[in-house]
Amino acid sequence: MKYISTRGNYEGVSAAEAIRLGMVPEGGLFVPETVPAFSRDEIYQMNELKYQEIAYQILEKFLTDYSQEELKEVIDAAYNENSFVDQDIAPVVKLDDNLYILELWHGPTAAFKDMALQILPHLLVKAINKSDSDKEVVILVATSGDTGKAALEGFKDVDGIKIIVFYPDDGVSKVQEAQMLTTEGDNTTVVSVKGNFDDCQSAVKEIFADKEFNNLINHNNYQFSSANSINWGRLVPQIIYYFSTYAYLLRDERISKGEKINISVPTGNFGNILAAYYASQMGLAVNKFICASNTNKVLTDFLNTGIYDINRDFHKTISPSMDILISSNLERFLFEMTGHDTDKINQWYKDLKETGKFEVDEATRKKIQGLFVGEWTTEEETKDIITEVFKEYDYTLDTHTAVGVDSYQKYVAETRDNTITIIDSTANPYKFSKSVLEALEGDVAEENEFKILKKLNEVTGLEIHRGLRGLEEKEIRHNRNCNTTAIKAEVKDILGI
Numbered sequence: 001m002k003y004i005s006t007r008g009n010y011e012g013v014s015a016a017e018a019i020r021l022g023m024v025p026e027g028g029l030f031v032p033e034t035v036p037a038f039s040r041d042e043i044y045q046m047n048e049l050k051y052q053e054i055a056y057q058i059l060e061k062f063l064t065d066y067s068q069e070e071l072k073e074v075i076d077a078a079y080n081e082n083s084f085v086d087q088d089i090a091p092v093v094k095l096d097d098n099l100y101i102l103e104l105w106h107g108p109t110a111a112f113k114d115m116a117l118q119i120l121p122h123l124l125v126k127a128i129n130k131s132d133s134d135k136e137v138v139i140l141v142a143t144s145g146d147t148g149k150a151a152l153e154g155f156k157d158v159d160g161i162k163i164i165v166f167y168p169d170d171g172v173s174k175v176q177e178a179q180m181l182t183t184e185g186d187n188t189t190v191v192s193v194k195g196n197f198d199d200c201q202s203a204v205k206e207i208f209a210d211k212e213f214n215n216l217i218n219h220n221n222y223q224f225s226s227a228n229s230i231n232w233g234r235l236v237p238q239i240i241y242y243f244s245t246y247a248y249l250l251r252d253e254r255i256s257k258g259e260k261i262n263i264s265v266p267t268g269n270f271g272n273i274l275a276a277y278y279a280s281q282m283g284l285a286v287n288k289f290i291c292a293s294n295t296n297k298v299l300t301d302f303l304n305t306g307i308y309d310i311n312r313d314f315h316k317t318i319s320p321s322m323d324i325l326i327s328s329n330l331e332r333f334l335f336e337m338t339g340h341d342t343d344k345i346n347q348w349y350k351d352l353k354e355t356g357k358f359e360v361d362e363a364t365r366k367k368i369q370g371l372f373v374g375e376w377t378t379e380e381e382t383k384d385i386i387t388e389v390f391k392e393y394d395y396t397l398d399t400h401t402a403v404g405v406d407s408y409q410k411y412v413a414e415t416r417d418n419t420i421t422i423i424d425s426t427a428n429p430y431k432f433s434k435s436v437l438e439a440l441e442g443d444v445a446e447e448n449e450f451k452i453l454k455k456l457n458e459v460t461g462l463e464i465h466r467g468l469r470g471l472e473e474k475e476i477r478h479n480r481n482c483n484t485t486a487i488k489a490e491v492k493d494i495l496g497i
């Protein structure tokens with residue numbers, strides 16, 4: 001299996017090489033040349049398999065240059081009882097006959113990012129060993145809160161790798177910030193940036209594409225890679241849980257063989273919903289993908305009009321991990337939707353760079369609209385749905401999952417579609433304690449985030465996630481900050497070059 005560039009500007013590379021490089025050095029993202037598929041029987045038989053066994057079946061189809069032993073080793077190292085509290089790894093909870101919550105936050109950092117970032121470091125180490133490079137890998141991460149901690153946790157103390165995380169100052173929750181700033185590990189650095197997530201992500205992407213800077217760091221025996229979802233190694237493990245969920249629904253006779261499901265995903269960088277789309281290309285029976293946004297609804301508008309336009313205000317919301325206007329994985333999606341038309345992709349991304357917007361052709365728009373719907377949720381609606389679901393089902397949603405549920409409800413109100421739907425629950429509610437508590441109890445005067453966390457526990461009775469317990473006693477180990485224009489200089493300084 002070869003990986004090619006969405007912009008047609010790079011030779012096909014192996015999976016290991018795509019993972020090691022993180023992003024196409026000339027600009028663009030690595031995508032599989034073809035998407036492998038399962039037979040119907042293979043999919044039905046998954047209902048007898050454990051998460052780890054389903055993981056193997058998916059990874060072996062995409063990561064063809066990893067041996068069977070290597071894949072089994074990385075899967076065992078990632079998906080075990082030390083890393084994931086729930087032995088199902090990604091358990092599914094029934095809210096009502098049509099609605100299921102896919103809990104993706106049982107990993108060490110309480111967000112869905114763990115599902116991929118517990119395995120990516122193992123895949124990357126093997127990729128480095130397969131290459132003839134002896135350079136130390138420097139992982140650059142831009143985060144709006146969740147990827148940062150999950151990547152730090154995954155990569156801390158991994159030999160031959162350094163990790164530098166950039167997050168928007170005042171653009172993540174207090175708990176997310178505390179999680180990142182208390183990270184141990186001699187190879188970890190965390191930097192707060194006076195700007196928003198898009199500033200961080202754009203600066204990191206520019207660094208990847210900066211030939212002169214890459215030559216400089218190569219000369220100093222370093223090479224860059226990425227732990228964001230621009231790295232294919234982040235996306236492929238996210239396909240697994242869509243199959244494990246389908247297997248669960250079949251096993252429990254909630255659906256019949258071949259029955260289609262809907263998938264509602266709260267998303268900002270479009271990675272998690274794109275993984276669901278790839279699962280459908282592999283044979284998973286999906287009716288509709290519901291793309292759920294907060295007030296940064298650039299994706300909703302795109303799905304409704306075919307126009308992607310980032311010339312708009314950037315809102316800081318109570319679902320901060322989705323505060324994103326430049327959605328990285330849309331590029332991969334458009335590549336698939338246009339039948340790999342790299343000319344179109346190049347034109348649209350040139351337009352985006354020059355004017356902040358692009359418009360897809362009618363055929364592409366119609367194709368997208370046949371599969372995807374875009375819905376969005378206001379701040380008030382986010383809080384309302386948290387209250388509603390708590391009252392009706394005694395289930396506590398985090399602010400992002402709340403957007404997923406609200407978007408689903410809007411979609412059902414518009415269409416009366418009663419297809420069984422799974423909502424991706426992307427984070428544990430305690431990561432956003434203040435907002436969740438305010439949704440349930442009204443304004444919270446208490447300033448101390450850790451007292452708020454305990455109060456939320458009293459109100460909901462939900463066990464505090466083990467990755468968040470005792471956070472207030474941990475030492476703050478990182479205190480770097482910089483302006484958006486100084487990110488490159490910061491990287492140089494950290495690496496001492």
Ligand SMILES: N[C@@H](CCOP(=O)(O)O)C(=O)O
Pocket residue numbers: 142143144145146147148227228229230268269271321322328
């Ligand atoms: N929501 C993300 C933003 C980065 O997304 P990624 O999937 O590309 O890593 C975050 O929490 O950092």
